[in-house]
Amino acid sequence: MVDLVVLGLGYVGLPLAQQALRAGLSVVGYDVNVDVVRALNDGSSHVDDLSDADIAEMLRHGFRATTDQSEIGTAETAVICVPTPLSEDGGPDLKAVKAAAHSVARSLRAGMLVVLESTTYPGTTDDVVRPILEKSGLTAGVDFFLAFSPERIDPGNEHYGTHNTPKVVGGDTPESTGRAATFYSRFIEKVVRANGTREAETAKLLENTYRHINIALVNEMARFCHELGIDLWDVINAASTKPFGFQAFYPGPGVGGHCIPIDPNYLSHNVRAKLGYPFRFVELAQEINATMPSYVASRAQNILNDAGLAMNGASVLLLGVTYKANIADQRESPATPLARRLAALGAKVTYHDPRVERWSVSGFEVPKVNDLEGAVASADLVILVQNHREYEANRLAEVAKRFFDTRGVTSGEKSHRL
Template structure:
């Protein structure tokens, strides 16, 4: 079978993209270095929250095929790189996965192909990192092959917006490259938004998530002083968001998690420091505030137990929800990890319950999973709502608990509940 496009990296970004393309008749080759992922997909088994086994089976029926054989990349017209870019130890992006993917593409690059990078990174990556590797074989970007950047905007678990109806930002190395990339996405995405170039497209993604990062930090800091002043911040937000213009509601929490908010703004901050020699102060302050929220939650937990004449050391603390957002199994950068570790460092016995996670080891072996939720809530000295999954009846759980600390503003009717 011949293929029209290859999606390189079949995770939370690449697989939904492949699904939408397959729906309109684009023959998609999925490439991944993980043989287990490839075998599961070809057998109709999904490994991401947003696609069911039936969804993957329908893709296979439509002609989708996954492989670890990079030789097949030479046979497609469009190649889209969707590999992760985690943070490196120095605070910048770890481009290891991107570099590996680009090297693989370069080995098989053919004249007339279009290469699109979707992996989130710092401005200039497409031109300064990707292009030289692809051109090393003698072909020229914008002449012999097209090169573009189109930031991924996948929001796992979002039931309203997916790959099809989320506008697709596209920036080409030149106009012809932008045209080619826009034509590819235009087959299955409702709206394509063009930028002047790759750097603008790269920076647009970072601006989106930096905006959220900073505003989350704002309400996290407000949560602290509102508590000290006896002000119900959750009520404040509900009142403020009735304004039909000029305000968007953000909510405090035990920390930020996921594949974007804790990571992407740091790419921009790193880029500013490394290239311009001065700090991006808003981002760095926001990172400082958000990163200290787990410690703040631990301090509040200790105070709640003190009110019951209990010490944190020796108390049983039950964490409800350990994923980074509700109703999905994704645990990337979940604030539950530093929260659990800091509780254990202070001598607490930490347990967890999560309907989406059967085996949680991210915080170490000292955290015990519980299967009987009601019994665990009744027995724990303190129950902390970390992630509000829809299967939780928060008010009932709060009422059944000895003490309940709600970091998501979901409990309303119990005197035993204290909100962040």
């Protein structure tokens, strides 16, 4: 018997397994991807926050990955950490969640704790996962324990990880909540109990909807501040001196990653489907943030026009094509729609990114430059999309003919800032 089986060995499941192992729990990882399982058992990591050395440490502590469903039944606790991408209708695609729940149901035992961590809409744990598990003949809250605990992984965050980020848990019964809280307390510093599964599910969506809407606010302010000749970055710095009632958010070329562009849509979709009216804040924020790559392309075109150059035929170098600084993850990166729009305007697009060896947009591979300073100096326009730590932005702006900073990190007069 093992303490924990983690279903889904990605950016959520692997750090969870790592922290449980460090606390002395015995852990098995289950995944349907044979290549991922083989690589992990060979000591190779495929996520940003864990190195090969981290995986080697996990293996030394007894971790092993498997594709064998029967291993699930050997665990006291099963935690589901599978992806929930957007479906065609704008809601979460629950195929992976349902498949994982069926896998658990086949091996479910009395007394087992099952926790869903995959981000989804309110009601998924009770209305989707629970009926699948109860096909085993066991009853949730009576024969086994069921809870939801939202993942709060922030890839690349050097201060907060699985161990010291408070863990929200909500069970389908108070006893299930208690069992889940006891389990997570074994390797996470602080556990916060929600009233139930729906409250825990909605808490995650509120967190990311809050960020989504506030990012949209400053993105819209970036547009009119530029037209009015106001330095928005200075405005934000000034407002940030208020010690209460204000939290700084910053504009950018668009939102990306696994949370902000996706999770608020789960809530919006759920409101429309169940209540019949729109969640207007979310839908407006989505509209604003989704148009930022096109706005950046338009600003880039104006920068070239002011220099007497056309976008058609101009060489445009993009710096940083991941969705976040200092990681390799490209999911939903705004660099992709930006490159697509620039190419549609006739630009010759190249890129540099110390973490991305190959990058394709709409099926076409974008040429990568390796000589950073040489490429910056020769391009008609350089656009800083993601400010990796390897970039000395002010120096690059001095070298470039024209430099468009979408992250507000430059201070020289040669740089155009969003």
